[in-house]
Amino acid sequence: MIDLDAIQARADAASPAPWWTSPDYSNTGINYGHGNNRQQIGKMHGTGDAAFVIAARADVPALVAELRAAREVYAELGPILEPLRVMHGRHLGTDHLPCGWCRLISAYDKAMGASDGHKDAAVW
Ligand SMILES: [Zn+2]
Numbered sequence: 835m836i837d838l839d840a841i842q843a844r845a846d847a848a849s850p851a852p853w854w855t856s857p858d859y860s861n862t863g864i865n866y867g868h869g870n871n872r873q874q875i876g877k878m879h880g881t882g883d884a885a886f887v888i889a890a891r892a893d894v895p896a897l898v899a900e901l902r903a904a905r906e907v908y909a910e911l912g913p914i915l916e917p918l919r920v921m922h923g924r925h926l927g928t929d930h931l932p933c934g935w936c937r938l939i940s941a942y943d944k945a946m947g948a949s950d951g952h953k954d955a956a957v958w
Contacts, residue, residue, distance in 0.1 A: 835947030838898050845894050849875050853891040855884050864888060908945045915942055 849866045856863075859881035863874045878884035915938070922935045932940075 836901070838902055841894065842898050845891075845898070848891065849873070851891045851895075853888045855888060859884055905945065908942060911942060912946070915939060 851866070853864055853866050853875070855861060855865065862878040862881060862884040864876040864878060864884060864887055865872055865874050867873055876887065878887060918935060919939055922939070930936075
């Protein structure tokens with residue numbers, strides 16, 4: 835499972851947002867702050883790289899927050915999914931192809947860092 839605390843710590847240790855460059859990316863220097871407080875913190879070799887790094891400064895904390903919220907929802911789903919897992923497991927045969935329930939349980943297990951639910955289906 836991805837360590838969100840480590841990712842957030844790296845984001846928190848970076849220069850403060852927002853990061854910016856020239857609007858047309860003609861200068862791929864990456865900056866933060868404005869006026870006398872402006873500091874160049876890097877220079878990229880391509881406009882795509884500069885756009886990615888600048889956006890990452892805001893995207894990474896946003897993704898961490900969104901994934902934390904999703905994990906909270908998943909954690910609440912656990913007790914709800916458990917009876918489904920048991921009930922579905924009783925109906926599994928050796929020729930069972932992954933169905934919607936298998937995919938749901940598998941997605942839940944992956945999100946929670948557990949083993950793949952469908953691979954474990956044979957032992958339910
Ligand atoms: Zn299934």
